[in-house]
Amino acid sequence: MSSKVPIRESVLEVDENSWIVGKNLLLSRHATASQSECCWSDGRGAWFSISEAGYPPPQARPLSPTSPIQLVHDAGDCNAAWQIGEAFLKVQAMSIASRTREHTTLNYLHDPANGPPPTFPIPHVLFHREDDNIYYLLTSRVPGATKQACVEQVANICKVLAQRQNDKICGVDGRELSETWMRPPQAVDGYSHEVLLAYCIEIGMDGDDVFVLHHCDMGPTNVIVDQTNGCTVGLIDWEVTGFVPKAWIRTKFCVCWAMDLDFPGEDSEKSKDWRHRIQLRLAQEGYTEVAEAWSSRFRKTLT
Secondary structure (H helix, E strand, O other): OOOOOOHHHOEEEEEOOEEEEOOOEEEEEEOOOOOOOEEEEOOOOOEEEEEEOOOOOOOOEOOOOOOOEEEEEEOOOOEEEEEEOOEEEEEEEOOOOOEOOHHHHHHHHHOHHHOOOOOOOOOOEEEEEEEOOEEEEEEEOOOOEEOOOOHHHHHHHHHHHOOOEEOOOEOOOOOEOOOHHHOOOOOOOOOOHHHHHHHHHHOOOOOOOOEEEEOOOOOHHHEEEEHHHOOEEEEOOOOOOEEEOHHHHHHHHHHOHHHOOOOOOOOHHHHOHHHHHHHHHHHHOOOOOOHHHHHHHHHHOOO
């Protein structure tokens, strides 16, 4: 796909049962499950599958208003996501070639060879592809809805993930962790362990020899609460997951306004209540933070 085509236009409609994804993929809806292709339920008795489109691909048009495929996230030229039945498709421009891919993180977490499987719901990888620096990831839907709830369970997920450790700051496969909030403001020298660790030490974190696994984007829209089964909490959007200093976990909740709730009228105190309550719960578990030093360092770049 040409980089000139907005990511939001990655999915186009051929007819009521066929769609083109990017340049080379064909998404189809069938009455029965396919045995030979990646296949998942549409939630209404039919099935979707994804396969090679062939050449030349069929003519396609923008999604119609009645399409069963719905755009649920749109960051224009950066990334977008669609709900496709019981799955989600994420399409992303890969600006950092050395970063750990999200499917690698999810497969790592599901593989019992890497430790006990998560006790909380996370997506399964159905399909992934990378073409012309565009990353396509199809994952299963985690049951439930996003909402402000279950702070205790979110804090416990942090503790469970932190049981997995590494000797450097990185993704689960050792590649770079593109955690922008943990990099020096306005830095242009990548996301290597050395760059990120130097910044962490600069703002007051210990130069740990051991780093713990963290999701790094546990805002309320990525926390899925299923209240049909008590209050079961699952997580989606694992693209910025890796090993970090333990103090970064609580610090991120303290400083990251990108994880605020979205309330009409922009009530700042109410909006940040979600992450504030989680960081207080983490404090009870002995997690430290360097939020003031992080904020001071950030303010210097604005003057």
